[in-house]
Amino acid sequence: MRVFGRPLSRPVAEALHPAIGALSACLPTRKQVLQAAFLIGEPPPEPEDVIFRNGYDLFCRLCPALPANYWERGAMLEELFRPILENAQDKSGVLPDAAHGITASTAPAMILSYHAIHWALGARAAAMALYSAPP
Numbered sequence: 001m002r003v004f005g006r007p008l009s010r011p012v013a014e015a016l017h018p019a020i021g022a023l024s025a026c027l028p029t030r031k032q033v034l035q036a037a038f039l040i041g042e043p044p045p046e047p048e049d050v051i052f053r054n055g056y057d058l059f060c061r062l063c064p065a066l067p068a069n070y071w072e073r074g075a076m077l078e079e080l081f082r083p084i085l086e087n088a089q090d091k092s093g094v095l096p097d098a099a100h101g102i103t104a105s106t107a108p109a110m111i112l113s114y115h116a117i118h119w120a121l122g123a124r125a126a127a128m129a130l131y132s133a134p135p
Helices: 018-027 030-040 048-062 068-090 107-132
Strands: none
Touching: 018 068, 018 107, 030 107, 048 068, 048 107, 068 107
16 A cells, blocks of 8 residues: 555455455456457546546545544545445446456446446545544
């Protein structure tokens, strides 16, 4: 890990909350997503760290003033993070089976999943930082 929770590489799924670990485990690789984008004539998606940072920054901007009480703060952050997590879970739930390879019909789902999961990872890092920040 680097400063502000930005990963140098993929997070180790076992070290994360089960829901986040499951997302990380099914995350398409950059190579797969670039192949998918090329296959359907889309521009290459932004790098992982850019999408992660966008999710981090957006979550910070969407957060209202947080309560000083850590229990209340945690509950508020969880409520704000839950839709982002559910969106990433929905997107990853339709990923094609890796054994069948990337096709023109599965490529869009792979690209959407790649974005949604990295946004969720960035938002999670922001939530953790906001939770730990002094009141």
